[in-house]
Amino acid sequence: MSDVTTQHAGLAVRASDAEREHTVALLQRSFADGRLTQAELEERAGAAYAARTRAQLSDLTADLPAALKKPPRSGMVLDPCLLCILLCVCPPAGLVYWLLSLASTQQQPARGRQQPSTVLR
Missing domain, CATH: 1.10.287 (Helix Hairpins)
Structure with a gap:
């Protein structure tokens, strides 16, 4: 199986609470940096808490810089x-x-x- 196929299969996996929290923290940092408005933050944070898969979480941060996405x-x-x-x-x-x-x-x-x-x- 190729890396691309493996990566796409990993996005279909159900998201954990920790992954949702990480996404919301990323969104909050992006808001603090001026990349998101208050309304965008609220909308995306709500969607992050409602997300069921990693792909849904990934879609919420697709337009944000990649350097912020890597969890420590x-x-x-x-x-x-x-x-x-x-x-x-x-x-x-x-x-x-x-x-x-x-x-x-x-x-x-x-x-x-x-x-x-x-x-x-």
Whole structure:
């Protein structure tokens, strides 16, 4: 199957609440940037909450810049239930899980700023 076919098949998938919220957040940022009027924001936000598929959500943001559409990836998200289970069953594993979730949620350095590099010899 080609990438285009896969992409179109992905748009037919039912949208999740998180995807609807992401679309509304994108619309709100676009309104704040002056790309949408108040009426357009209200109309599109209502349509986003009523959308059933990813394609319907995609249509609401098709005329907005592509750079805004990519949701930020936070890496690993801490699951409190899993953390509790790991801490009860195997405390070292729970500690490692917690530390990894902390490390993955820290922000990346700003672009253009160089971090000191470590040279291993």
